[in-house]
Amino acid sequence: MQPPLLSQKGARFTESVIRGMSVEARKYGAVNLAQGKPDFAAPQLIKDAACEAIQADNNQYEITWGSQPLREAIAEHAGWHLGLKVDPDTEITVVCGATEAMLVAMLSLINPGDEVILTEPFYENYWPDCVIAGATPRFVRLNPPDWTFDPDQLAAAFNERTKAILICNPNNPTGTVLPREQLQLVADLCQKWNVIALTDEIYEHILYDGHKHLALATFDGMHDRTVTISGMSKTYAVTGWRIGTMMAAPKLTHAFRQMHDYVSIGAAAPLQQAGAVAYRMPRSYYAGLAADYQERRDRVCNALEEIGFGLVKPQGAYYVMADFSAFVPGEPDDVAFAQHLVRDVGVAVVPGSSFFNHKPLGRRFVRFCFAKKDDTLEEGMKRLRTLRVMV
Numbered sequence: 001m002q003p004p005l006l007s008q009k010g011a012r013f014t015e016s017v018i019r020g021m022s023v024e025a026r027k028y029g030a031v032n033l034a035q036g037k038p039d040f041a042a043p044q045l046i047k048d049a050a051c052e053a054i055q056a057d058n059n060q061y062e063i064t065w066g067s068q069p070l071r072e073a074i075a076e077h078a079g080w081h082l083g084l085k086v087d088p089d090t091e092i093t094v095v096c097g098a099t100e101a102m103l104v105a106m107l108s109l110i111n112p113g114d115e116v117i118l119t120e121p122f123y124e125n126y127w128p129d130c131v132i133a134g135a136t137p138r139f140v141r142l143n144p145p146d147w148t149f150d151p152d153q154l155a156a157a158f159n160e161r162t163k164a165i166l167i168c169n170p171n172n173p174t175g176t177v178l179p180r181e182q183l184q185l186v187a188d189l190c191q192k193w194n195v196i197a198l199t200d201e202i203y204e205h206i207l208y209d210g211h212k213h214l215a216l217a218t219f220d221g222m223h224d225r226t227v228t229i230s231g232m233s234k235t236y237a238v239t240g241w242r243i244g245t246m247m248a249a250p251k252l253t254h255a256f257r258q259m260h261d262y263v264s265i266g267a268a269a270p271l272q273q274a275g276a277v278a279y280r281m282p283r284s285y286y287a288g289l290a291a292d293y294q295e296r297r298d299r300v301c302n303a304l305e306e307i308g309f310g311l312v313k314p315q316g317a318y319y320v321m322a323d324f325s326a327f328v329p330g331e332p333d334d335v336a337f338a339q340h341l342v343r344d345v346g347v348a349v350v351p352g353s354s355f356f357n358h359k360p361l362g363r364r365f366v367r368f369c370f371a372k373k374d375d376t377l378e379e380g381m382k383r384l385r386t387l388r389v390m391v
């Protein structure tokens with residue numbers, strides 16, 4: 001017998017379901033409402049800045065932890081947007097997307113046997129992050145229809161092995177925006193159990209109906225035990241640029257910068273130059289972004305409800321988890337339903353179970369992404385209107 005070629009960790013992964021659905025969408029000519037990537041243009045100002053940077057020969061490595069002008073712009077933005085005072089010299093690391101940020105944080109913090117609390121459903125990368133870093137995930141449920149956690153269940157997940165809790169806020173895939181009381185509870189538990197909070201705040205500007213984004217790092221006692229993760233992807237519609245940000249106290253930042261150096265050295269230099277322009281966009285840009293997304297959310301959610309899906313409108317981020325059980329006579333099967341949608345109806349979505357550790361919890365849901373042009377959404381909804389109860 002040949003010894004297995006793959007490492008034990010490598011053998012545990014399967015293909016990203018989200019990316020797999022994008023492949024299916026291309027194969028069947030379906031409207032891609034699966035992967036969370038805008039199909040509309042990024043702001044002209046930042047595209048020009050990126051082109052200028054390349055023309056000016058900004059083509060070599062930047063300093064590993066991010067260019068000085070970009071870190072200064074990130075600190076300014078965090079100041080007015082989050083009310084978070086961060087030192088660009090000692091508390092910011094620029095990495096290749098929020099994805100690298102989360103991995104670098106875990107690799108820097110986790111020892112074998114450490115537990116990391118995840119809320120479930122969760123963005124699909126977090127479980128592989130735990131596997132790579134050697135953490136044991138512990139799940140706390142977000143309960144439908146409004147996708148909130150039960151405070152007692154959250155408290156019960158903490159113990160002496162807990163090293164970190166991962167909070168995605170605004171939440172992918174549920175769209176929940178955590179109110180002050182719930183964040184306070186997280187803050188209290190982190191301090192009680194000496195736990196680090198890893199906050200994925202990549203959707204920080206995509207908020208609806210007057211919901212406010214609160215950064216856990218600004219809560220009393222949390223500055224030194226919170227790793228605030230975000231990036232340019234969603235705020236500036238540049239998911240392919242891979243510019244992620246980590247803000248943390250100097251001791252943590254020092255460790256993250258070293259880890260990041262060995263993982264990827266640095267994020268793309270010319271795009272960092274454009275990033276320094278992006279983070280200084282006028283505040284009206286961010287208000288416009290949220291207003292545009294709110295229109296998309298309303299259009300898509302109203303159409304989905306009319307067609308027969310069950311949902312609670314998201315408070316933030318650009319996804320909606322929709323209950324499709326009205327379309328199937330027996331036990332719902334999200335994977336079969338998503339396959340039917342992409343092949344026969346021409347719309348790609350993500351099967352709900354891919355966001356759950358306990359798969360049965362996701363069986364009646366599919367996730368729609370509405371970060372798309374009006375025409376794309378229009379065509380998607382037109383196709384969905386042909387949906388009939390499956391027999």
Ligand code: GLN
Pocket residue numbers: 016018019034035036037123172
């Ligand atoms: N964050 C995006 C999503 O949730 C993209 C993820 C990905 O490409 N795997 O859809």
